[in-house]
Amino acid sequence: MSAKPLIRAVVGTALAGALMSAAPAMAQVVKYQSNPNALILDGAEVKAGTDLFFLSGQLASPIDPKKTFADVKSIEDLGDTKTQTIGALTKIKALLESKGYNLGDLVKLTLFIAPDPKLGKLDFAGANAGFKEFFKTTDNPSTVARSAFQVAALAGPYFLIEIEGIAAKKK
Numbered sequence: 001m002s003a004k005p006l007i008r009a010v011v012g013t014a015l016a017g018a019l020m021s022a023a024p025a026m027a028q029v030v031k032y033q034s035n036p037n038a039l040i041l042d043g044a045e046v047k048a049g050t051d052l053f054f055l056s057g058q059l060a061s062p063i064d065p066k067k068t069f070a071d072v073k074s075i076e077d078l079g080d081t082k083t084q085t086i087g088a089l090t091k092i093k094a095l096l097e098s099k100g101y102n103l104g105d106l107v108k109l110t111l112f113i114a115p116d117p118k119l120g121k122l123d124f125a126g127a128n129a130g131f132k133e134f135f136k137t138t139d140n141p142s143t144v145a146r147s148a149f150q151v152a153a154l155a156g157p158y159f160l161i162e163i164e165g166i167a168a169k170k171k
Helices: 003-026 082-098 125-129
Strands: 029-032 044-046 049-058 106-113 145-150 160-171
Touching: 003 049, 029 160, 044 106, 049 082, 082 106, 082 160, 106 125, 125 145
Parallel strands: 106 145
Antiparallel strands: 029 044, 049 160, 106 160
């Protein structure tokens, strides 16, 4: 092998190694929000090499911590949509923290909201009120991309909201 091809091979191998080792450093999450006053993002971009955590749908727990899901006999056991949103997001926060993530690492949430029989309709304002206690706050100034769907019912007759999410962070 002549000197030129050998130099190219060595430089090429060194360059490839440098790029491969730089990949995790370049991994990132970019959140887009055209209106800084908006409650949610326009979207989020998750670059290659980023750790992802997919959270299954979370329901609120009974208000009384001594009760189990089997003890739930009415909406009063779980609370209104705002209360259930706070309960579900509290569980999501704990799940994130147990895996080394935080609320700021969330990039996407999906809300499944059932109509509140007391109101005779979906309580989207209640869901947003609960959401506002976790996002765009002093403790968590960030927010997420989000979708919300009205559903006929959830896992049980007294559940008004279920929330699933995706978190992402640099490796």
